[in-house]
Amino acid sequence: MLTELGGKGGCLCEPAKSGTLRCPLIVRPTSEDVITGHLFGTLQAINPRWWLPDFLNHALGVERFRRQVFRKLRIVLWQKQPKFPRWLIPWDEGQTEVDVVITWENPPTTVFVEMKYGSPLSANTTHNNGHAGYPADQLIRNARIGLYQCGCYQEAKLFEFLPRDFSLILLSPKTGNPLVERYRDLGKFRESIPHNGRLATLPRTPFIGEMNYLVLLNILDSNQRFMTKTEQRLTDQLNDYIQFKLDQLISKQSDN
Known part of the structure; x- marks a missing residue:
């Protein structure tokens, strides 16, 4: 964030900026990982009571989640999921890396968040281009994997456990994705x-x-009065950064 907003992290050489030199230190303007890391790295430091229920309820369009103490809350970025069972799909599929996985245990719940910034959802995934007659996009793949991990499939198991509640959220600059x-x-x-x-x-x-x-920023802004001074400061910094990234995206699109 410091490098992007004010160059506080130092300067990058021109070949690295232009992309002719593959520099491992460069913060690329189109990087979804950078915005994912900063966004959820900040949210992890804010009491989930002030953002998580509103985030999920707004995204799903229903009042499903209430303000509460989220027991054993975990927010994990870029978590690799076990391979989906071959007997449930007519193609070989590698591991899937979910951008953000949020879990808590009262009641047992798992949320997958698919992050998008400068690119659309992929229409095809590795080893699946729709040749088997089923959609091959990222969203349906994440949904299928999430349902399996949450115990929604019927299969013989050594130990039975109750299915977990599951939600899949697409977080992107614009809403209205037809796949959703x-x-x-x-x-x-x-x-x-x-x-x-x-x-x-x-x-x-x-x-x-x-x-x-922008809706997520509005959620944080509307609940900011309940936050600690530190959380309020983090929210302000996050707002500045996300607004900067959205302006950057608009500028890039207008140039194209």
């Missing part, structure tokens, strides 16, 4: 999942949603 609307329709969602008859249960609906960065 498509997969919120349970009929279309099931049609997009191989062996959907193995889905013994589904989370409370809707469990797929989306939000843009």
Whole structure:
């Protein structure tokens, strides 16, 4: 953030800025990882009571989550998920790395957040270009993997456990992604999942949603009066950074 906002981290050479030199220290303007790390690194330091329920409720469009003490709350970035079972899909699939995984235990809940900044959702994923007759985009892949990890598939297990609640949120500069609307329709969602008859249960609906960065900033701003001075300062800094990144994105799009 210091490098991007004010050059406080030092200067980068011109070849690195232009992209002709692959510099490992460069903060690339289009990097989704940079904005993901700063955004959720800051949110981890703010009491989740003041952002997490509102974030999920706004993204899903329903009042599903309440303000509470989130027991055993964890926010993990870029978490690799176990490979999806081969017997549930007609293609070989590698590991999936989820941008943000949020979990807590009262009740047992898992949230996947797919982050987008300067690029759209991928229409195809590794080893799957839709050749098997099912959608191959990032959103349906993350949904399918999340449901499996949360115990929604029927299979023989050594130890049984109750399914976890699950939500999948697309966080991007703009809302209105057609894939989100498509997969919120349970009929279309099931049609997009191989062996959907193995889905013994589904989370409370809707469990797929989306939000843009400005709405998240508004949530933080509306709850700022309840925060500590430190949290308020962090919120102000985050607001400055996200606004800077959105302006940067608009400028880049206008240049193109």
